[in-house]
Amino acid sequence: MLSNNTISLVKSTIPLLSNAGTAVTAHFYDRMFTHNPELKDIFNMSNQQSGKQHFALFNALAAYATHIDNLPVLAAAVERINHKHASLNIQPHHYDIVGTHLIETLKELAPNEFTPDIEQAWRDAYALLADVFITQEEGIYKTTESKQGGWRNTRTFVINEIVQESVKVKSFHLRSADNKPVVGFQAGQYISVHVKPKGCDNTQIRQYSLSGVQQDKGYRISVKKQGLVSGHMHSLNVGDVVELSPPAGDFMLQQTNSPKVLISAGVGITPMMAMLESIAASKSDVKTQFLHACIDSTEHSFANRVNALTSSTPNIQADVWYEQGPSQYHQGRIDLTPLTLPLTNGEFYLCGPTPFMAAMKAQLLSLGVAPARILYEVFGPHESL
Numbered sequence: 001m002l003s004n005n006t007i008s009l010v011k012s013t014i015p016l017l018s019n020a021g022t023a024v025t026a027h028f029y030d031r032m033f034t035h036n037p038e039l040k041d042i043f044n045m046s047n048q049q050s051g052k053q054h055f056a057l058f059n060a061l062a063a064y065a066t067h068i069d070n071l072p073v074l075a076a077a078v079e080r081i082n083h084k085h086a087s088l089n090i091q092p093h094h095y096d097i098v099g100t101h102l103i104e105t106l107k108e109l110a111p112n113e114f115t116p117d118i119e120q121a122w123r124d125a126y127a128l129l130a131d132v133f134i135t136q137e138e139g140i141y142k143t144t145e146s147k148q149g150g151w152r153n154t155r156t157f158v159i160n161e162i163v164q165e166s167v168k169v170k171s172f173h174l175r176s177a178d179n180k181p182v183v184g185f186q187a188g189q190y191i192s193v194h195v196k197p198k199g200c201d202n203t204q205i206r207q208y209s210l211s212g213v214q215q216d217k218g219y220r221i222s223v224k225k226q227g228l229v230s231g232h233m234h235s236l237n238v239g240d241v242v243e244l245s246p247p248a249g250d251f252m253l254q255q256t257n258s259p260k261v262l263i264s265a266g267v268g269i270t271p272m273m274a275m276l277e278s279i280a281a282s283k284s285d286v287k288t289q290f291l292h293a294c295i296d297s298t299e300h301s302f303a304n305r306v307n308a309l310t311s312s313t314p315n316i317q318a319d320v321w322y323e324q325g326p327s328q329y330h331q332g333r334i335d336l337t338p339l340t341l342p343l344t345n346g347e348f349y350l351c352g353p354t355p356f357m358a359a360m361k362a363q364l365l366s367l368g369v370a371p372a373r374i375l376y377e378v379f380g381p382h383e384s385l
């Protein structure tokens, strides 16, 4: 329990944290990677270079300070972070490291505002938050490990098939190296791949949505070639091995009878494929609309599979938009307005570039869809839409 005085001291630092510009966040990460270079094996160093991840931590702490007297408001955000952390195998001692560098950064860069009283208040508040995170993350580790085929940290998988799905996307079929069963997942969840790309001094971890149906001894992911780790994945061959963390993530197909609308763009199609396959395999009669946008035919992944599923499954219907080039599909960008959608009782799942999801969410809200019916997954550091 935090005292009222601690709460009000922490709240007084909201402007300091929410206005933490690049100077503060860069100082924090530089400090942390200088003193604890082993963390370069956990953080996405490409995001560090682009500055993307810099703000997620400080924004989260500002949100914590804002809602410190009403923490249930943050439950969904905390759960999302816990899944991401669990997929990265974050451990209790890491919280001490991050906490130390946070406090020292604020002391060094804002000595007048970050007084000894405020420092103590933040030490107490951070300890409480870290405790919540550590407990919830241990809960995820334990639950996953105890399930049939589950494991903790990483496990070795062999690539046993590679399929080119479109010009930039390859699917990797991964089988457990010990040839034993693997834990199940919910359609929409991701796994982390741990690799050391050529020329890179550190292990790099990336999350990829599972794109296929549940299999006994393996998983399928589908990767777009666009950066350091995906470039490395695209250079691998059948027979090569990768290390994986178990499935995690809070973006999942809800097990309800509500109609489903799966809306994706580009490689955002990957969790939607898992959802579509899972709906088709379940033989349920839940009405499902699959709406997908891509640049053109060369970037259209899984076209044949989606066509096969719509032909064989009467409750699944698909619409596709090509942004450019001649096409048998819709042309231009997705416009939801003329479609017949389950606006009052449907569940809407979004995945794709953030501007695309923001546009889809805005269209859905203007059509009267309740915000709680719109679920989405962001690839990369989480941004709200």
Ligand code: HEM
Residues within 6 Å of the ligand: 039, 042, 043, 044, 045, 047, 048, 053, 056, 057, 060, 061, 080, 081, 084, 085, 088, 090, 094, 095, 096, 098, 129, 130, 133, 380, 381, 382
């Ligand atoms: C991701 C918050 C502690 C490592 C994130 C994200 C947030 C966050 C908001 C983005 C989540 C998303 O993209 O969905 C926090 C808070 C912490 C904390 C509030 C303390 C209470 C830690 C610790 C570590 C860590 C102790 C490990 C040393 C990471 C990593 C990512 C991440 C590696 C993924 C992004 C990247 O690779 O750059 N965290 N975090 N975090 N966090 Fe934490």
